[in-house]
Amino acid sequence: MRVHKLTFAALAVAASLSLTACQNDDDATGQSDPSAASSEASGGGSGSGDAQQGAEGESGGEGTGGQGTAAGSDSGSEGASGSGSGSGENDKTGKCRTDELKFKAMDATIDGDTEGTVAVELTNGGGRECAISGYAGVDLKTNSGTLSAKRSGEPVVPGTLKDGETVAFGIHYPINDSGGSGVRITGLVVTPPDETKSVTLDWPGAATLPVTDGSGSPVKVGPIGSAGQGG
Template structure:
């Protein structure tokens, strides 16, 4: 009887142990499944991130589209800048060539009687805009057939751009001889427009005042517009 009780108790204990083990096993399996499910969910979430990663090229494409738009915008700005630069160059005479002698109608006349100043006018009779900026080359021819170069006066050239029909003026200045004993007997003015090599011969104005001193005392000043 005592043996039987021990055996029965041992059987009950074994059954309880097996039951507990089974529960632990089930619990373990369940935990593993949960972990597996969590891992799968995590993998799925990472997979979704990877899927988002798959959408990254779309994001990159969008960014590239923005860059392309920026490039287009930059290109437009560049074009505008080039256009503005071209307009600026046209306005400042940057792309305007110098006037040719053959395209200029040139004349000389005293500014006022006995003023000691002769105005030389150059009219652009060509079909395009040109520049007459700077100093003209001037020689005065004397009755003795000698030619005397005229020195430049102390003045800064001004931008002188001539549209067709526009005029530019430059001056010869000297002191008037009122004694009647002037040694200068000018007959002609030889004019070479700024940056040109071809010369035009003009008559010395008949009503211009007599030159005091020598031709080296006469000065030529830079061109300017009449506007």
């Protein structure tokens, strides 16, 4: 019986020790877990908040950035397209066509000049910007036939005309002070640079030119832009 009592006592002590050990382990675990959970909650809360803010920020950034990118892409696309179109228009501006231009010839002779001057204005009425430069073709209709003007040799300056803008060039001719009837001018024919279609205008200058020996045309034409607007 004593042996059994000792055995039971030993078993009880062992059981007690085992229970105490388990409780200590549980306490240690319980103390460790709350601390870790708190840390995670704090870090997780902060991290979760940061993650949430980051997610919101990223979502907002993506939304804004996405919209911005989309808008930028569209804008860029349009800009590129506009830029491409604009650049193309600037680099490849179509030349001014005869049918797009309005012509006006006026006497621009100044008292005391040794020669007469007629200014021809060309106004862009084509509804678009167009390029124009160089020398226009100029022919005078006379009672003795057609007289073509020679180029003055002045430098050519490239230029463009916006819709509604005007540019002018000058025609210079000798004044008939010979006292004779001279060569009567009946009309002015103008062909814009790089064009083949001409327009016929009334001649606003002196009625006649002096008779020449036929060695060359006494009439000269300046390049586009060589006469001030409005004559």
